[in-house]
Amino acid sequence: MSLADSVLAVNNDLPIRTNDPVHSGKVRSVYWLTEADSRRLIEQKGYDVPADTPLAIMVISDRISAFDCIFHGEGGMQGIPGKGAALNAISNHWFKLFKEQGLADSHILDIPHPFVWIVQKARPIMIEAICRQYITGSMWRAYTKGERNFCGIELPEGLQKDQKLPELLMTPSTKGILSGIPGVPEQDDVNITRSDIENNYEAFKFEKHEDIALYEKLLSEGFAVIEKALGSLDQIFVDTKFEFGYVNDVNGQSKLIYMDEVGTPDSSRIWDGPAYRYGKVVENSKEGFRQMLLNHFPDPDVLLNKDRMDERSALANDNALPTEVMMKVSATYIDIAEKITGEKLELSQNPKAEIIEILKNDYDLIV
Template sequence: MSLADQVLAVNDDLPIRTDKPVHSGKVRSVYWLTEADSKRLIQEKGYNVAPDAPLAIMVISDRISAFDCIWHGEGGLKGVPGKGAALNAISNHWFKLFKDNGLADSHILDIPHPLVWIVQKAKPIMIEAICRQYITGSMWRAYEKGEREFCGIELPEGLQKDKALPELLMTPSTKGILKGIPGVPEADDVNITRKNIEGNFAAFNFSKAEDIAQYEKLLREGFGVISNALDAVEQIFVDTKFEFGYVTDAAGNEKLIYMDEVGTPDSSRIWDKQQYQLGNIVENSKEGFRQFLLNHFPDPDILLNKDRMPEREALARENELPLEALMDISKTYTGIAEKITGQPINLSDNPKKEIIDILSTQYGLVD
């Protein structure tokens, strides 16, 4: 059994019954179930959703993306062992904690396998909801150059790199390309202000203006729940990205929920608290992998400069990263998942076969 066999690198070729194209993102693939299978599962499993809600199977891979490219390692290793299971376990843990604390539900209805979610279709809010407790990364780089206004928020003078901000900041950006919103460029991932959202709430997919305050409340409270839980295991929640959407429950009520993933090393910065107190930044997130790549290649500008995308893609395609680097990332992901959940992350010998067996025998979704 080779290490490469234990990695789920390709996740868009499973024989799951679907009548729509499989949507494959950088890390997850989404299989929309047929109308008949969705209805059957809702009835059989008693999911709290509208009887005609479209359901999907979401399969996470062990691929690793950074700087908008997918990277691979020596020995045919097309991903990071344990990464997918670690990300799902962390998200599952936080979503459950949110529910236990009375915050909101998530899009997840069922977890058949450590790499698989059954989700309901949500109407997404077109906002990357970013929350920051420390000034670091892109915000620090901009601040250092003299910028003082972020997403309509004025920052004071005298802030220091990697130090706590005076208060928790919400700095939203666009999710996808939104058209016809005054003052908002038609580009993905551009910073926006609360005024932009208030003046154009329908364009951002909010059902009503009051829901802007609700999304901010869920963002702030969700951040607080994760931050407190991480503090208890000697970790600092530095910043993160949440996503939200609307679903309808079995009684026909529309509700705002958390979706995508939350509080993971892919969507957040997490620092080791003891090391931070000693003056060191030890990343328990993907940021460590980004730093590795910047140090590994002689010309880091290729990774940072959007105008050099073809060169960057060639770099990712043509370079096998050292096995040791990918195993370091594996240790980071599985280590932080085990700290957070208190449960071991077990590598599967043949993840694809396991997934097919479960979806076939327990859910009747494989022809």
């Protein structure tokens, strides 16, 4: 079997029993289970949720996106070997740590396969909760152009590129297109301030005003848990994105949880500690892939300029990246996953066949 065969690129065509369309994002596909299957699994597997909770199968892929496009490699390689398994393993590790340390639960109820989560339906808060400990990336680019106010927070003069910030900054943005919020453009992923959230908390889908403080607590404490653990591995937690939502506990009470993924190389920047101390940034995250793309293509403005989206899509579609580039990215994901979890990442030769077999034999979800 070729290396390309071991990559799970298409994850929205599994024969999982569902009455709803499969929802596919850049990396994951979500299969909403029938009400009967949800109820059956909750009872059979003893999931700690109300009996009428809607469940979904979430299948990760090995696809890699950057600059809002999916990229591919030579030889029919439609993703990065090991990437999906690495992302799930890292998220599983952090979610477990959060729960053990009394922060909050996640949406995950079961992990049938390294590529698969069984999750409960959550009511998402419409905020991309971004934390920054260092000034780099888009914040640094804006800072060099004279911007000093980020999401209502004033930054001091004289900061240097990749410098540690005086304190952890929370720089949230909108999740999806929200309408009717004064001063907030009706666009996806626009920066917002804390006062925007406070004054319009219901529009952002907070159930109670006091949950704003809880979300900030879970954000800063979650960041601190990951930062400490990565620090013990001599890795630097630079910045990250968290997502939150509500679920009902077994007694029907609403509670705030972590959802999506957390602390992964896709949602965070992670730098190598020894290299940073020598004045060099070595990325152990997808940021390294982004930088490679900017260097690989002769006109990097295509990747950075939102007005050139059509050209950018064509660039991603028409250019197969060299195999050595794809394998270097693979090594980054696998190495950081093994560092974080302390376990060897077992890679599947045929993940799709394995997933179907497990969901058929152990969960009776295959049609």
